[in-house]
Amino acid sequence: MNSKNNSREKILNTATKLFQINGFSATGLNEILKESKSPKGSLYYYFPDGKEQLALEAIQLASKSIIERLGITLSKYSDPIEAIKYLISNIINDLKEENKLQNISISLIALETYSSNERLRKVCKDAFTALSNVYTHKLIESGFSKQRAEELGMTIEIMIEGAITICVTRKDTVPLSIISNTIEALLS
Structure with missing residues (x-):
């Protein structure tokens, strides 16, 4: 990988992490530059539309x-029940060990930008749809009808994203544990 791509990747990876942890508004460009150890000119060279372009690419990443x-x-x-319970236990472990949202959720950025930035809202919507589709695909593989799998896939995505938001707000993982305990009833 050449240094130009490496510099761009460092900025994008740092922005992705900070946007997921701190949110869009609370993450400043200077913070991204400092943490990525990149010069200011690099940011505008690789992301000429500034913070919004960086956020769009960060959400996609x-x-x-x-x-x-x-x-x-x-x-x-x-078994989809075992698979989803395993997934939830991994999220619980990540929240306990790292107490952050990196590579777990984009809810924070979605919640703070949905009414103020249409481009960011759309890319977040697409991300949530893609996540629901992963659950849907798993359920179809397990014998659920397409319609029922789509309904349940979205329901599972809503439950997990909502539980993550409540977990980080409460600073405990009880909501995710409750979701894990109810998955069997939902999918039976």
């Missing part, structure tokens, strides 16, 4: 990472 992780985790079990 985070979404891709979360979807890949979700797919790998769910593939460890053929």
Whole structure:
């Protein structure tokens, strides 16, 4: 990888992490530059539209990472109940160990930008749809009808995203544990 791509990647990876942890508004460009150890000119060279362009690409990168992780985790079990419980236990462990949202959720940026930035709202919407589709695909593989799998996939995505938001707000993982305990009833 050449140094130009490496510099761009460092800025984008740092922005992705900070946007997921701190949110869009609370993350400043100077903070991104400082943490990525990049000169200011690099940011505007690679992201000429500034913070919004950086956020759009960061959401797409985070979404891709979360979807890949979700797919790998769910593939460890053929039974969707076991797979989703395993996924939730991984999220609980991540929240306990790291107490952050990196590569777990884009909810923070979605919640703070949905009414003020249409481009960011749309890319977040697409990310949430893609996440629901991963659950839907798992359920279809397990024998659920397409319509029922789509309904349940969205329901599971809503439950997990909502539980993550409440967990970080409460600073405990009880909401995710409750979701894990109700997955069997939901999918039976």
